[in-house]
Amino acid sequence: MPSDNDFTIRIANVNGTGSASANSLLMKTLFRMGIPVAGKNFFPSNIQGLPTWYEVRASHRGYLARSGSVDIAVAMNAETYQRDLRELSSGGYLIYDSTWPRRDVLRREDVSILAVPLARLCNESFDNARARILMKNIAYVGVLAALLELDLDIIRELLRETFARKKPLLEANQTAIGMGYDYAREHLNCPLPFVARSMDGPGSKIIIDGNTAAALGCVYAGATFGAWYPITPSTSLMDAFRSFCARFRTAEDGARDYCVIQAEDELAAIGMVLGASWNGARAFTPTSGPGISLMSEFLGYGYYAEIPAVLFDVQRVGPSTGMPTRTQQGDILSSAYASHGDTRHVLLFPSSPKECFELAAAAFDLAERLQTPVIVLSDLDLGMNDWVSEELTWDDSYRPDRGKVLGAEELEKAEAFHRYLDVDGDGVPYRTLPGEHPKGAFFTRGSGHNSHGGYTENAGEYQEVMDRLRRKWDYAATIVPAAEIRPAKGAQAGLITMGTGDSACREAADILAGRGVALDYMRIRAFPFGEEVWRFLRGHSRVYVVEQNRDAQLRALLINEAGGRAEQLVEVLHYNGMPLPATAVVSAIEADMTRVQAA
Amino acid sequence: MSYIARPKVSHPALARNDLGLTMRDYQGGMSTLCAGCGHDSITGSLIQAVFELSIPPHRMAKLSGIGCSSKTPAYFASSSHGFNSVHGRMPSVGTGAAAVNGRLQYIGISGDGDSLSIGIGQFVHAMRRNLNMLYLIEDNGVYGLTKGQFSASADTGSTAKRGEVNEQPAIDPCLLAIAAGCGFVARGFSGDRAQLVPLLKAGLSHRGFAMIDVISPCVTFNDHEGSTKSYRFTRENAFPIDHTDLIPPEAEIKADIGRGESQRVELHGGGSILLRKLAREYDIGDRGEAYRYLDARQGKGEVVTGLLFLQEGGADMHELSRLGETPLAALPYGRLCPGSDALAELQNRLR
Numbered sequence: 001m002p003s004d005n006d007f008t009i010r011i012a013n014v015n016g017t018g019s020a021s022a023n024s025l026l027m028k029t030l031f032r033m034g035i036p037v038a039g040k041n042f043f044p045s046n047i048q049g050l051p052t053w054y055e056v057r058a059s060h061r062g063y064l065a066r067s068g069s070v071d072i073a074v075a076m077n078a079e080t081y082q083r084d085l086r087e088l089s090s091g092g093y094l095i096y097d098s099t100w101p102r103r104d105v106l107r108r109e110d111v112s113i114l115a116v117p118l119a120r121l122c123n124e125s126f127d128n129a130r131a132r133i134l135m136k137n138i139a140y141v142g143v144l145a146a147l148l149e150l151d152l153d154i155i156r157e158l159l160r161e162t163f164a165r166k167k168p169l170l171e172a173n174q175t176a177i178g179m180g181y182d183y184a185r186e187h188l189n190c191p192l193p194f195v196a197r198s199m200d201g202p203g204s205k206i207i208i209d210g211n212t213a214a215a216l217g218c219v220y221a222g223a224t225f226g227a228w229y230p231i232t233p234s235t236s237l238m239d240a241f242r243s244f245c246a247r248f249r250t251a252e253d254g255a256r257d258y259c260v261i262q263a264e265d266e267l268a269a270i271g272m273v274l275g276a277s278w279n280g281a282r283a284f285t286p287t288s289g290p291g292i293s294l295m296s297e298f299l300g301y302g303y304y305a306e307i308p309a310v311l312f313d314v315q316r317v318g319p320s321t322g323m324p325t326r327t328q329q330g331d332i333l334s335s336a337y338a339s340h341g342d343t344r345h346v347l348l349f350p351s352s353p354k355e356c357f358e359l360a361a362a363a364f365d366l367a368e369r370l371q372t373p374v375i376v377l378s379d380l381d382l383g384m385n386d387w388v389s390e391e392l393t394w395d396d397s398y399r400p401d402r403g404k405v406l407g408a409e410e411l412e413k414a415e416a417f418h419r420y421l422d423v424d425g426d427g428v429p430y431r432t433l434p435g436e437h438p439k440g441a442f443f444t445r446g447s448g449h450n451s452h453g454g455y456t457e458n459a460g461e462y463q464e465v466m467d468r469l470r471r472k473w474d475y476a477a478t479i480v481p482a483a484e485i486r487p488a489k490g491a492q493a494g495l496i497t498m499g500t501g502d503s504a505c506r507e508a509a510d511i512l513a514g515r516g517v518a519l520d521y522m523r524i525r526a527f528p529f530g531e532e533v534w535r536f537l538r539g540h541s542r543v544y545v546v547e548q549n550r551d552a553q554l555r556a557l558l559i560n561e562a563g564g565r566a567e568q569l570v571e572v573l574h575y576n577g578m579p580l581p582a583t584a585v586v587s588a589i590e591a592d593m594t595r596v597q598a599a
Numbered sequence: 600m601s602y603i604a605r606p607k608v609s610h611p612a613l614a615r616n617d618l619g620l621t622m623r624d625y626q627g628g629m630s631t632l633c634a635g636c637g638h639d640s641i642t643g644s645l646i647q648a649v650f651e652l653s654i655p656p657h658r659m660a661k662l663s664g665i666g667c668s669s670k671t672p673a674y675f676a677s678s679s680h681g682f683n684s685v686h687g688r689m690p691s692v693g694t695g696a697a698a699v700n701g702r703l704q705y706i707g708i709s710g711d712g713d714s715l716s717i718g719i720g721q722f723v724h725a726m727r728r729n730l731n732m733l734y735l736i737e738d739n740g741v742y743g744l745t746k747g748q749f750s751a752s753a754d755t756g757s758t759a760k761r762g763e764v765n766e767q768p769a770i771d772p773c774l775l776a777i778a779a780g781c782g783f784v785a786r787g788f789s790g791d792r793a794q795l796v797p798l799l800k801a802g803l804s805h806r807g808f809a810m811i812d813v814i815s816p817c818v819t820f821n822d823h824e825g826s827t828k829s830y831r832f833t834r835e836n837a838f839p840i841d842h843t844d845l846i847p848p849e850a851e852i853k854a855d856i857g858r859g860e861s862q863r864v865e866l867h868g869g870g871s872i873l874l875r876k877l878a879r880e881y882d883i884g885d886r887g888e889a890y891r892y893l894d895a896r897q898g899k900g901e902v903v904t905g906l907l908f909l910q911e912g913g914a915d916m917h918e919l920s921r922l923g924e925t926p927l928a929a930l931p932y933g934r935l936c937p938g939s940d941a942l943a944e945l946q947n948r949l950r
Contacts (some may be wrong), residue, residue, distance in 0.1 A: 032950070108885045122606075220942070222935040224927040225699050248937040255923035257930055264690065264724040264770035271684065271691025271721070273699070278682060279660075280928035281699035297685050391946055394939040400932055433928070434680035434696070435703050438657040443673060443681040457675070 001091065002071040002194040005060035006033050009144065012084045013075040013137070016048030019076070022137035023054040024386070024439055025158055026144060028486045030058050031207055032154045034199035038064040038503075039386050040579055045232065045324045051080045058196060059586050064387065065504035068581035071194070072147070076118075085111070093192065095135070095143060112190050116143050121179050126172065135176040142180025147188065149195040151183070195286060204391040210382035211286075213344070213353035213392065214312055215240035217360025218284055219248060222400050223310070225283040227261045227272035229291065232324045233313040233380040237286040244482075256372040266291035270298040277308045278444060280433040282364050282400070284310040289318045289331045292338060292375070297390035299373050300339025301446040303469075306368035306420070306429065308403075310374045312360070314383040326577030327380035329499055332553040335375045336527055340468065346374045346476055347527040350382065353501035359525075361398075362481065368403040370476050371431060381500045381579040404430045411437035419453035427472030436490070473528060480526035483533050488518040494540035495589075498524040498554060501546045501580060517593065519544070524554070529562040537564045542596075544589055546572040548580055627651045627675040632667060635817030637789030637830075638737050642674045644792050645706070645735075648799035649676065659704045662698060664689040664718055667744060668710030668737035668815075687718020690725035690734075695915070697730045700926040701917045704803065705732035708864035709751040712742050715770045719751075722772075726781040726808050730916040733802045734810045737789075738771050739817035740828035747820040758825030771897065772812040777908050779888045783809035784889070784908040785843075788833050789816065791904070798906060800845040806867040814902060827900075838901040840879040846871045856908040867912055874906060883909045 009026070010039070020041075021330035022464045027039040039056045044050035045547040057067050069089040075081050075096040088094055090110045096102065098115030118136045126132050144151055155177055163170035184190055207287035215237050218226070219273040228238045242260050249257040263269035269285045287295065292313050302309050317323035318330045335347055348363055350356040359376055367374040404424075411417060412433065429451075432440030442453040450461035451468070488509070497505045502523050509519050522536045537543060537558065545555040552571040572588040574580045630639050630912040639850040649659065665668035665686035672681040685691045693707050701826045714722040714736050721809070740753040747760050751770045757763050776784045783805040787795040797815065802809035814833050816822050822829045827836075849867040860876045862883065874883060881888035889908040896903045 099769060120929030169628045202950060206946045208946075208949050216942070216945075222932045222937055224930060224935065225695060227695060244937075248941065249935065251923065254921055256921045257923070257927065257934060259920045259922060259927060261694065261698065261728075261920075267688060268691035268694070268721055270726065271688045275682070275683075275695025275697075276928075277695070277700045278692070279696040279699050279703075283699070294827055298688065301685055306651065392942055394936075394942050396939050398936075434660045435658055438655075438678040441680050443655055443683065445681075445683040447683065448683060503713075545787035 004194050004197050005058050005199065005201075007194050008055060008057045008067045008069055009070040009072040009074065010070045010084070010087075011054045011056075011140070012052070012077045014077050014079075015043055015046060015050050015052040018134040018135065018138045019052070019054065021162070022141050023056070025138070025387060026141050028207065029145075029154050029156055030056065030152050030196060031141050031205075032158070033151050033196055035060060035196055036062040036064070037388060040066065040381065041385055042578065061510075062501060063507040063582065065507055066579050066581040066585035072144070074144070076140065078134070093147075093280065095140065100291050106407040114147075116140070116183055116188075118180070118181070119362065121183060123175070125175055125179055127233065130487065131172055135172060138173050138176035139180035142177040143184040143188075145177065146181045146184035146190045147192050148427070149191045149197075151198060164374065170283065189354040202388070206389055206391055208357040208389050209236070209384055209574050209586055210350065210353045210355045210378050211237035211384060213356040213389070214242040214286075214350075214360040214376065214378065214383070215244060216392065217357040218364075219244045219362040220311075220357075221282060223282040223284050223364060224258050225273070225281045226285065227263050227269040227276075227283070228285050228287065229263050229266045229327075231266075231268050232290045233316055233384045234286040234288050234291075234558050236384060237312055238315065242426065260322070265561055265590055266294035267298065270311070271294040273309045273374060274298060274302055274307050278434070282310070282368075284312065284364075286312040286314065288314050288316050289334070290321070292331055292335055296338040299345060300341060300343045302373040303339065303343045304341075305444050305446055306431070307373075307444070308371055309372060309373040309374055310360075310363045310367050313375055313377050313378040323577050324470060325380070327500070327548065328575060328577060329377070329379055329381065329434045329501070329548040329581055330550075330553070330575070331377065332547075332549070332557060334490065335377060336557060344473060345527075346370065346372060347481060348374065348376045349498035349525055350378055351499050351523060353382070353387050353393060356382065357392050360480065366476075367400040369401055369479065371403060372472075377499060379500055404428055406430050406432050406440060408437045409494075410454050411439045414439060417442070417536065418451065420449060420451045420468070422468050422471070426475045427468050427470075428475065438520055454553070463482040477528035477530050480528065480530065482530050482534070483525055484523045485523040487533065488513065488520050491518045491520040491540075494536060495519040495521045496524065496536070496543055496558070497546040501548065503579040504582045504585050505546050507582035508549035508589070511582060511586050512589060522580055527557065527561070529558070533558070533562045537562055537568070538595065541568060542570060543568055544570050544572050544592070546580070546585055548574050550575045605915055616650055618655060618903055620650070620653070620656075622646055624652050624678070625656060625676050627677045628673050630674045632670065633819050635818040636667070637739065637813075637817070638668055638671055639674070640789040640792065641669055641735065641737055641813050641815055643796070644795045644799055645671075646675050647792075647796050648803060649833055650698055651796075651804055652800055654704050655805070658702070659706060661706050661707045661708065661768050662689045662693050662696070664710070664713035665946045666713050666742075667817075668708055668709040669713060671708045671737065677885050687713050687716070688721055689713070690718065690721035693732050694725060694728060694730050696730060697916065698920065698922070699928040701731065701922065702926055705730075706803075707732050707734040709734065709736050709867075711736060711738045711750040711772070715751040715772060719770070723775065723779045724893055725809065726779040726917045729780070729782065729807045729913060729919070731806055732808060733799070734808060736810070736812045737815040738772065738812050738828070739815050739821055741817050741824070743817050743820055743822035752828075754827040757827040758823075760820050760823055762774040767904060772810065773907055774893060776810045777893070781810050781908075782807045782913045782942060785809075785811045785904075785906045786849060786902070786904045787813045788837055788902070788904055790830060790834065791814055791839075793838070794842065794904060797843045797845060801843050801906065804845055804866055804868065804870060804872075805909075805911070807913055813857040833902055836900055836902045838896060838903050839877050839904045840907070841877050841905040842875040844875070872906070872909065877905070886910070903950070
């Protein structure tokens with residue numbers, strides 16, 4: 001049941017009608033009132049005219065996953081009225097545009113229908129056609145302000161900030177807010193039984209999406225080269241990188257300390273990244289699942305020839321083209337083992353924008369230390385939605401860890417240089433950069449090579465390099481970010497997830513704890529799995545593995561790579577394209593526990 | 600690719616270039632290609648060209664794809680970095696490499712299969728971006744390593760070793776390059792070193808993408824009667840339209856540009872190219888005419904060779920990307936990181 005500062009609003013609209021600014025105004029108002037809030041956009045793979053939804057969840061306990069319920073539906077799209085009404089939780093409220101009454105269509109006894117003639121109000125107040133459409137959206141924020149007692153001063157201040165340089169628009173927006181607010185106060189039963197109450201301010205928190213945060217991580221890590229092929233939902237990562245670089249990396253004469261190339265396809269994008277990295281720059285490419293498929297051949301090359309590279313896979317729904325604007329964690333296995341032959345890739349799993357920022361920077365250090373591609377596995381929910389995040393911080397004493405690179409001076413002193421020799425016993429050889437020194441020259445190849453970098457078809461020489469690569473992999477497990485573990489007193493079982501499973505799992509664990517079920521919780525942050533992951537699996541006879549795909553890919557990886565046993569790991573799967581709600585996790589675990597007890 | 604180390608022997612009387620290096624210093628491993636392979640003659644010409652231009656070996660980067668042609672980087676300049684990439688994808692590697700360090704000399708070596716079939720997309724886009732590199736296609740019209748299938752450059756009506764007739768039209772890399780906006784388009788023949796070495800030197804000196812299609816007969820699978828990429832056919836039908844000479848900046852004043860039959864084109868980075876006209880009937884800088892001429896001549900079965908199209912002064916990728924003097928790969932970190940204060944300030948607008 002909703003209560004003060006604990007409710008979910010879902011706004012149904014048509015894409016291309018300018019609802020985004022109204023929705024963001026609503027989210028930001030709650031944010032500034034100090035109420036933990038999550039905003040999620042469910043949009044079509046289309047430019048104009050198809051249904052779109054925006055869900056805002058206020059949660060004073062700070063839960064950012066979907067709640068799984070809808071307490072207020074704002075039905076702005078005639079096409080989806082029926083569905084919006086159907087999906088409204090019992091006891092909820094539906095606001096609709098009553099300019100065109102729909103009494104005959106809207107029938108549900110257990111909800112309240114709130115009629116507001118938004119179109120008529122806008123037609124009376126605004127002359128031009130565009131404003132009449134756009135201001136309907138701002139007007140429903142006014143209605144909600146009255147129903148939920150949102151802070152009008154904050155709303156007006158936000159509008160002033162947004163339209164500081166567009167006076168006519170500011171006035172129109174202020175009028176629309178007032179119009180909705182006044183109508184609701186006069187005609188509806190305001191406030192609702194649950195409202196928004198200001199809490200301690202947001203403090204240092206910010207609102208940011210994961211792609212923007214990851215782009216900032218690339219800038220701060222010193223990446224100078226990016227190549228990409230536009231693909232939803234990763235596009236905004238490169239857009240953000242370019243805009244930060246335009247600001248921070250451009251000289252007065254226009255000279256750029258960065259280069260971004262829009263490649264002809266993903267095959268070229270990863271080739272460019274490997275070329276740039278081989279030549280000494282920090283280079284990256286943002287993509288999504290279809291891009292990883294196309295990049296696979298070069299990923300195998302990067303693994304075998306040992307070239308650093310950073311990839312961001314902002315996952316969307318597969319297989320194939322799938323649902324490009326919906327979220328999933330379906331690329332875990334295809335990323336872990338991308339390419340033919342014995343290949344394996346380092347994966348990082350950020351679960352928040354702050355971690356997108358931090359792991360983006362860490363990815364460059366890892367890629368260079370390990371001389372191998374590193375894939376940061378984000379997803380659409382994290383990458384494209386606005387999240388309330390802890391403030392991003394940066395340690396100015398940070399210096400890039402370029403790993404084992406021999407410079408001109410060292411080469412001058414060296415007797416000889418052998419590219420793939422395991423000098424230090426950690427499986428990581430030394431590399432050189434082109435142009436530095438004649439002694440550093442070697443031939444980079446994807447064909448069989450020996451420890452000296454020479455071509456080989458010799459069984460023993462080939463295998464020596466493959467075995468060393470395996471030792472390097474084992475070393476990688478000791479330096480990648482460790483899993484985050486939250487133990488519970490008297491835990492009956494374990495709970496594991498990664499990435500955006502985090503918010504739903506934490507909430508689910510709390511709900512279950514309230515019902516007397518204690519769970520040790522582990523959030524995996526990287527592959528290869530560290531010792532702590534093995535230990536967690538050894539320490540629990542039953543472990544729930546929560547992930548957003550059909551085939552339990554993380555679970556498969558835990559069995560394959562961390563000693564997990566099939567009978568021990570229970571899959572909890574959610575893969576319909578909508579972000580994971582805590583309720584789905586709770587019901588799956590409770591169902592399993594009931595089953596086990598019955599057996 | 601297979602590779603045999605070359606014994607290091609040197610004769611004191613060997614000629615030395617401006618760096619004091621001999622041709623031996625530009626050699627690589629022993630070739631394992633078939634005896635008589637055109638590719639080996641091209642390697643020889645390439646060694647001569649970079650030797651004569653006195654390019655420091657470690658300042659060159661050799662890039663290739665997959666195939667017989669793409670083995671070439673192993674056979675010259677063993678003190679240069681080499682990158683034998685995946686099939687058809689060398690242009691993208693070159694693009695990334697050139698973007699972050701414009702100070703190296705990039706030499707891409709590809710084949711007709713690598714550039715015109717599996718890699719035609721990357722080949723075209725590298726030209727479109729005008730990255731600064733010499734790009735060679737060692738063109739034999741056939742897939743050698745997989746034993747004799749036609750490639751996309753095989754002419755209509757030419758026959759395979761076992762008699763099969765090619766019925767598909769050929770893709771001509773020179774016509775393609777002219778259409779794709781490439782600023783330097785040439786065709787050579789592995790058997791004509793006198794023509795090829797100056798072409799290679801001119802291509803290396805051109806700022807931007809220099810594409811040279813070198814007809815390079817495959818002695819094992821495509822040197823028979825009925826092939827239009829055989830030594831015999833190419834010798835009999837080669838139609839050189841001009842001879843190219845690279846005039847270094849210091850020699851420019853003395854260079855005799857001749858009258859009427861010669862043309863000098865200033866190079867962006869200094870020096871010039873002197874073209875002695877043999878048969879060319881069009882302006883070297885006219886893209887449309889060059890295309891029409893080439894298309895018409897080739898329609899008659901002639902193999903037009905020489906510098907076919909040249910446009911100096913076009914902005915290369917480096918310039919189009921507005922990159923500065925210092926290579927991106929050499930920028931100090933302090934210049935790249937905006938620092939914690941900037942981060943804090945930036946976040947003020949995210950609340």
